[in-house]
Amino acid sequence: MTNPLLRVEHLTMRFGGLVAVNDVSFDAMPRQITAIIGPNGAGKTTVFNCIAGFYRPTVGRLTLNCNGEHYLLERMQGHDIAARARVARTFQNIRLFPKMTVLENLVVAQHNRLMRASGYTVLGLFGWQGYREAEAVAIERAKYWLERTGLVAEADEPAGGLPYGGQRRLEIARAMCTEPVLLCLDEPAAGLNPRESAELNDLLRFIRDEHNCGVLLIEHDMSVVMQISDHIVVLDYGKKIADGDPEAIRNDPAVIRAYLGEPDSDEKGAA
Amino acid sequence: MTLQQRLRDSVLAAFVAAVLALPLLGFETIDTGGPLGIRTRFDYVAWAAVIVFAGRFAFMWLLDWHRDRKIAMAQSADEAEQRDLLTRLGSKADKWLMPLLIAFAIVLPMMPFADRTVIDLGTVVLIYVMLGWGLNIVVGLAGLLDLGYVAFYAVGAYSYALLSLHFGFGFWESLPLAGMFAAIFGIVLGFPVLRLRGDYLAIVTLGFGEIIRIILLNWTDVTQGPNGITGIDRPSFFGFPFTASPPDGQTAFHDLFGLDYTSLHRIIFLYYVILVLALITNLFTMRIRKLPVGRAWEALREDEIACKALGINPTNTKLTAFAIGAMFGGFAGSFFATRQGFISPESFSFIESAVILAIVVLGGMGSQAGIVLAAAFLTLLPELAREFSLYRMLAFGAAMVLIMIWRPQGLLAHREPTIRLAKLKTGSGGSP
Numbered sequence: 001m002t003n004p005l006l007r008v009e010h011l012t013m014r015f016g017g018l019v020a021v022n023d024v025s026f027d028a029m030p031r032q033i034t035a036i037i038g039p040n041g042a043g044k045t046t047v048f049n050c051i052a053g054f055y056r057p058t059v060g061r062l063t064l065n066c067n068g069e070h071y072l073l074e075r076m077q078g079h080d081i082a083a084r085a086r087v088a089r090t091f092q093n094i095r096l097f098p099k100m101t102v103l104e105n106l107v108v109a110q111h112n113r114l115m116r117a118s119g120y121t122v123l124g125l126f127g128w129q130g131y132r133e134a135e136a137v138a139i140e141r142a143k144y145w146l147e148r149t150g151l152v153a154e155a156d157e158p159a160g161g162l163p164y165g166g167q168r169r170l171e172i173a174r175a176m177c178t179e180p181v182l183l184c185l186d187e188p189a190a191g192l193n194p195r196e197s198a199e200l201n202d203l204l205r206f207i208r209d210e211h212n213c214g215v216l217l218i219e220h221d222m223s224v225v226m227q228i229s230d231h232i233v234v235l236d237y238g239k240k241i242a243d244g245d246p247e248a249i250r251n252d253p254a255v256i257r258a259y260l261g262e263p264d265s266d267e268k269g270a271a
Numbered sequence: 272m273t274l275q276q277r278l279r280d281s282v283l284a285a286f287v288a289a290v291l292a293l294p295l296l297g298f299e300t301i302d303t304g305g306p307l308g309i310r311t312r313f314d315y316v317a318w319a320a321v322i323v324f325a326g327r328f329a330f331m332w333l334l335d336w337h338r339d340r341k342i343a344m345a346q347s348a349d350e351a352e353q354r355d356l357l358t359r360l361g362s363k364a365d366k367w368l369m370p371l372l373i374a375f376a377i378v379l380p381m382m383p384f385a386d387r388t389v390i391d392l393g394t395v396v397l398i399y400v401m402l403g404w405g406l407n408i409v410v411g412l413a414g415l416l417d418l419g420y421v422a423f424y425a426v427g428a429y430s431y432a433l434l435s436l437h438f439g440f441g442f443w444e445s446l447p448l449a450g451m452f453a454a455i456f457g458i459v460l461g462f463p464v465l466r467l468r469g470d471y472l473a474i475v476t477l478g479f480g481e482i483i484r485i486i487l488l489n490w491t492d493v494t495q496g497p498n499g500i501t502g503i504d505r506p507s508f509f510g511f512p513f514t515a516s517p518p519d520g521q522t523a524f525h526d527l528f529g530l531d532y533t534s535l536h537r538i539i540f541l542y543y544v545i546l547v548l549a550l551i552t553n554l555f556t557m558r559i560r561k562l563p564v565g566r567a568w569e570a571l572r573e574d575e576i577a578c579k580a581l582g583i584n585p586t587n588t589k590l591t592a593f594a595i596g597a598m599f600g601g602f603a604g605s606f607f608a609t610r611q612g613f614i615s616p617e618s619f620s621f622i623e624s625a626v627i628l629a630i631v632v633l634g635g636m637g638s639q640a641g642i643v644l645a646a647a648f649l650t651l652l653p654e655l656a657r658e659f660s661l662y663r664m665l666a667f668g669a670a671m672v673l674i675m676i677w678r679p680q681g682l683l684a685h686r687e688p689t690i691r692l693a694k695l696k697t698g699s700g701g702s703p
Contacts, residue, residue: 052580083582091580097573100566101688108570111583114563125558139690146692155692178581 003065005030005214006051006182011060013046020046022238024060028182028231033208033215035225037249038235039258044218045092047235048184051216052089053078066181083112088180090171092187092218098160102151102170105159106142107135109177114138145173148203165196169203176207182214183207189221197221201228226250234258277335281328288323292316368640368683369553376546380539387538394542394610396650398603401549403630403642404556405599410628411636412556412565413592414572416473419480420627422460423453423597425487425619427604429494432614435504442506442609446602453601454594456483461593465586468575480624487616499615506541506609513537541610548606552599553639559595561689568592629667633674635681644682 004027013021021043028034036044049055051062053076062073064085071085081087097105107114117134146152149169154162159170168188175183185204189197205228207213219225225232225246232249234242236258242249249255296315301308376397380390402424409417430449434440440448464475487494494500507513508524513536524540525532559565567588570578575585608614630649634641653663674682 054576054579078579079582079584081582082580083584089580091577095574095577095580097570097577099573099686100569101691103690103692104566104569104688107690108563108566108578108583109581111563111567111570111581115567118562118564120564125555125562131562139692143692152692156688174581 003030004028005065006216007061007063007065008047008051009061009063011047011050011062012058013043013050013055014058020238021050021057021235024233024235024238024240026233026240026243028214028216030181030214031208031212032230033204033217033228034231034233035217035219035229036233036235037219037222037225038241041237042235043238044235045186046238048089048186048216048218050074051081052087052184053081064182082178082180086178086180087182087184088175088178089184090168090175090186090188092190094164094167094171096159096167096171096174099158101156102146102159102162103139103142103155105170105174106145106177107138109174110138110141141177142173145176148206149173150199164191165193168192168196168200172203172207176211176213180213182216184216186218187220188217189219189224192221194223197224200224204228277328277331280331281324284327285320285324289316289320292319369643372640372643373550380542387535390535390538390542392651392654394538394545396647397542397545397549398607399627399630399646399650400643401545401552401603401606402600402627403634403646404549404552404639405596405603406627406631407636407639407642408556408559408568408599409592409596410631411638412560412572413568413589413596415589415592416469417476417593417596418473418621418624418628419460419476419478419483420596420600421619421621421624422480422483423456423600424604424607424623425483425616426453426456426597427601428608428614428619429487429500429604430601431605431608432500432503433493435608436500436502439504441504442605443509446605449605450598450601453604454598457593457595457597458590460597461590465589477621477624480619480621484616484619484621487619494616497615497617499613499617501613503608503612503614505537505612506544508540513540541606545603545606545610548602552602555599556639564588564591566689629671633671633681635678635683635685638681638683638685641681641683 006028008027009025011021011024012019024043024047026034036047038044046055050057050060051073053073057074060074064071064073064087066086071081073081073085073087076085082089097108100108114131114134118128118131143152143155146155149172151162151166151170151173154166159167162170168191172183172185172188175185188204189200192200201224204215204217208215217225217229229246232242232244232246233240234249234252234255236254241254241258242252244252293316296319297311297313299310299312301310376393379385379393382389402420406417406420409415409420427449430452431440431442431445434445434448435442460476460479464472467475488497490496505513508527511522511524511527513524513534523532524530524536530536560569567578567583570581570583571585571588571592578585578588607618611618626649630642630645633649634643634645649667652666653660656663656666659666
């Protein structure tokens with residue numbers, strides 16, 4: 001068996017007296033789509049925020065294995081996780097740079113590589129050749145993802161002007177421009193129509209298969225989750241209640257109870 | 272609203288005014304020698320009611336008229352777009368307005384009307400243009416609201432003054448040092464305030480500006496306190512002084528070129544120095560916008576959390592913005608010191624910071640040409656309206672309020688993308 005890409009061990013996150021995530025452990029394999037599902041308020045986004053370094057977990061260990069290196073994510077700064085451990089993420093409520101153009105959004109995502117190429121600005125100021133080449137490569141990469149997400153025609157438009165589905169796709173393209181080994185998507189299908197949802201499935205499969213990138217996914221839309229996930233982790237009230245492939249999850253009594261047995265779970269606020 | 276409704280509304284307002292005016296205006300106490308007497312003056316109450324009636328009626332009418340016009344404009348939205356001269360100007364400002372302004376600035380001293388006053392005024396405008404461009408890096412690009420920018424201006428000015436006073440440094444040697452000191456102060460200020468954003472940052476930077484001024488005022492041993500520093504070295508033309516009778520072994524500027532001595536030479540020279548410094552600031556800003564750090568500043572302004580998720584270090588990015596903005600403030604400061612020959616803490620009060628920030632906001636955040644127009648407007652207006660100096664701040668405030676109502680995005684707000692896919696015209700596709 002191969003090493004897991006991400007190993008989450010005994011992850012616990014407390015906010016004062018509230019235990020948002022309680023002793024959750026799971027593995028995410030490379031070249032697989034791992035979905036985290038659960039009713040609202042189950043702690044899915046909290047798990048994400050711990051992985052991406054926005055929260056520091058109260059207890060637990062998060063190990064990312066990338067090209068033989070081990071990164072202990074719980075000890076790293078948020079921006080370092082993206083830069084060195086190469087974990088990219090998207091947000092539940094889209095966070096683009098709305099006034100910058102679509103293309104600029106994708107070039108900003110390659111900041112660290114370009115920063116080095118521009119000699120930390122000094123060489124770039126004088127129009128150094130090496131920087132111009134690096135920028136051309138960055139633009140090529142941006143273009144590649146624009147084509148993949150069908151946004152080429154809007155490349156020079158402000159990102160804030162894109163329709164909702166386009167903004168969702170752009171956010172994924174921007175995350176992919178950082179060349180991640182693990183892509184974390186927080187409800188990427190929220191607000192998409194069935195056709196856009198299907199396109200998203202294709203895009204995520206493509207990312208998994210062609211880019212050697214693990215995908216970690218929070219999703220409510222079961223049509224997305226069941227179709228594309230290789231592995232599903234189910235959370236409820238901060239605890240893991242099931243873990244397995246889609247078929248096993250579909251028939252798991254604990255999962256069915258969590259989803260159908262508690263009609264008032266929607267009132268507990270967003271995940 | 273029909274006429275009837277409008278009348279009813281106005282009568283109601285007049286009634287309320289009459290009720291309020293009755294106790295406030297209707298009675299007057301008079302001194303009758305003994306007890307206090309009361310005189311009635313109901314005519315005042317009547318006048319108040321009439322005035323309120325007329326005012327309310329006119330106001331409602333204006334409101335309706337404005338709404339109708341707005342609806343009419345919305346119907347012909349395209350036409351309105353065409354009509355909005357400033358919007359059209361804004362989108363083209365950097366293409367042709369800037370070269371035009373630069374050309375005008377270059378030929379200004381050669382114009383027939385350019386006497387001492389005009390060139391001096393031009394120099395002041397250019398100082399504010401440079402400060403505006405410097406602050407634009409911090410406020411316009413990085414989105415960090417800085418209300419204490421004058422502190423860096425002061426650091427630059429005092430750096431040069433002290434270096435010249437104690438070590439005999441000339442202007443050209445001090446200039447980079449003054450910029451460096453100001454940049455260091457920018458970093459020193461930047462560190463503690465990095466977690467702050469928006470209003471909180473504004474308050475802390477405001478405090479920092481005051482701290483610097485108060486230190487300058489009270490650290491008498493070094494800064495000579497409120498007396499200021501006099502006898503600061505005047506600039507020389509790369510070693511050739513602008514004096515009628517130069518000290519032994521030096522050639523004066525007018526001798527070098529075989530001209531007759533006139534004090535105008537120095538003023539024109541100073542004008543060109545600040546012009547070049549300002550243009551360097553502009554060029555620098557234009558270039559750095561297209562570099563990763565410039566794009567990261569703008570991204571940081573838009574969304575800091577998203578920046579973090581992309582591996583951009585917000586701390587370093589903010590610090591560079593602060594440091595570079597401060598550096599240009601420092602350059603401008605040392606120019607100010609050499610031009611005046613005398614500096615005191617009075618020149619670096621909060622109102623200067625406010626004016627510089629007003630220039631950036633008024634010009635349209637991030638718009639280079641807009642800042643030039645705003646700087647010219649805000650520095651020339653008080654000069655032209657000297658007689659009304661008493662009402663200057665009032666007019667200033669009113670102008671800002673009006674601008675915020677009509678053009679909250681600034682005079683020439685337009686963001687030019689740093690790269691365009693359409694312009695690259697390279698082959699399509701290809702794997703990363």
